[in-house]
Amino acid sequence: MSRSSTRFSVNVIRAAFIAGATITFTAGTVVAADDITSDQILRALAPKKPLTRGLSMTPPTEPAINAAEGKFMDSIRNRSTRSLSMGEREQIATIAQTKPAIDLEINFDYNSANISKRSMSSVLALGKALSSPDLKGSTFVVAGHTDAVGGEEYNQDLSExxxxxxxxxxxxxxxxxxxxxxxxxxxxxxxxxxxxxxxxTNRRVQVVNMANKATASSQ
Incomplete structure (x- = not known):
């Protein structure tokens, strides 16, 4: 399956799920972080337990959504950041909306991708959390964001x-x-x-746990 058809499948299945669902669900938790700890990151990224459904609900479509999302993620795994198209970036953002996530206010040296010394403790906490056995088997998206100062092309390159x-x-x-x-x-x-x-504050790194193991294990 091509990357474009994979993206189409994910969007169609997700749209059908949202239109037909009779329950509400909470999107991935996003926590602004300053002096963050590894435990806080771990809690924010922990897979969420599936919601209990009423007997009157139509058969769940989450397995189909998860399968389509999995195919898409496999198609971009090991790809270079610069190689992602705008459509692929937006598809990642769409999937990430329902996944556990955390915003880390990580500072970098001016006009540089070098991590600043004052933010190193947050990066160390992130590494410790992502190394936890509780998150083993998950795929994480690391998304860079900038503020609006400067040109679009410059900021896109800097965030990557x-x-x-x-x-x-x-x-x-x-x-x-x-x-x-x-x-x-x-x-x-x-x-x-x-x-x-x-x-x-818009200058941040967002980390998203794209593999919700709690949901997957229940299916």
Whole structure:
């Protein structure tokens, strides 16, 4: 199956699920982090337990959604950050909306992808959390974001390089498999809700647990 047809399948199945569902569910938890601990990150990224469904609900379509999402994630695994198309970046963002996630306010040196010294404790906490047996088998998206200062092309490139920098550190320092880390950059296109686009808080790295093992194990 081509990447474009895989993306189409994920969107169609997800749209059908949302239209036919009679329950509500909570999207992945997003926690702003400053002096974050590994336990806080672990709790935010922990797979969520499936909701209990009423007897009157139509047969669940989550297995089909998970299968389509899995095929899409496999199609971008081991891809370079720069090689992702705009459509693929948006597909990642769509899937991530329902997954456990956390925002880390990781600072970098000015005009650089080098992690600042003051943010190293947060990156170390992230590495410790992602190395936990509780998250074994999960695939994580590491998404870079910038504020709106500067041009679109410049910020897109900077967000990609910063996501790559985090991935490289996690691989080298904690031995996390590169195939389990998918990096993506969004530049200034996705500011945090309720903030002005130029707010410095928009300069962040979001980590998403794309494999919800609790749901998968229940099917």
């Amino acid at each position: 390089r910063r996501a790559d920098s985090i991935k490289r550190y996690l691989i080298e320092r904690f031995g996390i498999a590169g195939a389990d880390l998918v990096t993506v950059g969004y530049g200034k296109t996705k500011p945090k809700s309720g903030l002005a686009p130029t707010d410095p």
